[in-house]
Amino acid sequence: MGATLVLLRHGESEWNALNLSTGWVDVDLTEKGRDEAVNGGKLILEAGVLPDVLHTSLLRRAINTAHIALGTADRHWIPVRRDWRLNERHYGALQGRNKKDTLQTFGEEQFNLWRRSYDVPPPPLADDSEFSQVGDPRYAGIEVPKTECLKDVVDRLIPYWEGAIVPDLRAGKTVLVTAHGNSLRALVKHLDGISDADIAALNIPTAQPLVYRLDDDFRPTVAGGEYLDPEAAAAAAAAVANQGK
Numbered sequence: 184m185g186a187t188l189v190l191l192r193h194g195e196s197e198w199n200a201l202n203l204s205t206g207w208v209d210v211d212l213t214e215k216g217r218d219e220a221v222n223g224g225k226l227i228l229e230a231g232v233l234p235d236v237l238h239t240s241l242l243r244r245a246i247n248t249a250h251i252a253l254g255t256a257d258r259h260w261i262p263v264r265r266d267w268r269l270n271e272r273h274y275g276a277l278q279g280r281n282k283k284d285t286l287q288t289f290g291e292e293q294f295n296l297w298r299r300s301y302d303v304p305p306p307p308l309a310d311d312s313e314f315s316q317v318g319d320p321r322y323a324g325i326e327v328p329k330t331e332c333l334k335d336v337v338d339r340l341i342p343y344w345e346g347a348i349v350p351d352l353r354a355g356k357t358v359l360v361t362a363h364g365n366s367l368r369a370l371v372k373h374l375d376g377i378s379d380a381d382i383a384a385l386n387i388p389t390a391q392p393l394v395y396r397l398d399d400d401f402r403p404t405v406a407g408g409e410y411l412d413p414e415a416a417a418a419a420a421a422a423v424a425n426q427g428k
């Protein structure tokens with residue numbers, strides 16, 4: 184039968200604009216980020232990949248991107264599920280730190296390991312840090328991470344993929360997932376079977392819809408999916424890759 188999945192990273196956030204590592208810190212979109220979300224919604228509308236259901240993280244940059252994009256596509260009314268398992272990777276003690284400063288202080292090799300390796304988490308964040316989410320009511324009932332590597336994100340995200348998103352796809356719904364650079368890297372790694380080494384080179388651009396047509400086993404029919412605006416997506420992904428330099 185086949186199913187359609189649309190992945191959308193949030194538009195530029197206030198901390199993207201300041202080049203700060205963000206993770207679970209709940210910053211909003213910039214004006215540019217809101218414009219990017221409108222553009223993402225237009226692309227979705229023009230391509231006719233109209234979502235029937237939305238899955239988002241618990242972070243306002245993803246929630247607001249979905250709200251704006253779906254409003255633009257006239258699909259603001261579809262049902263929504265929000266889950267912490269779609270949150271950005273927790274950036275540990277790097278949350279709130281400038282990426283360029285981190286690179287200069289610790290060197291490029293360590294910076295790249297923390298930023299893009301599969302299994303090296305940044306140092307843990309202290310619970311009493313102003314950037315900690317411990318005690319935030321939205322995470323009642325779960326143990327808030329102190330840091331995460333991409334493997335940790337895969338481990339917490341796949342149960343949600345299998346338990347919440349796949350059932351919607353199986354029911355024939357077109358599913359929109361609005362999430363984050365690294366939580367979407369984790370999902371794409373799983374979908375495309377990307378190796379632990381190769382995932383380091385993958386960057387997800389802000390607010391560029393990425394469409395996966397899936398087969399009956401929920402595997403991509405086209406490896407890597409298809410960006411609705413491939414040129415803009417490639418340029419924006421290259422800009423993400425170069426943050427810190």
Ligand SMILES: O=C(O)[C@@H](CO)OP(=O)(O)O
Nearest residue numbers: 203204205206271298364
């Ligand atoms: O700061 C973050 O949480 C992420 C996404 O914005 O950054 P990076 O691309 O460096 O992993």
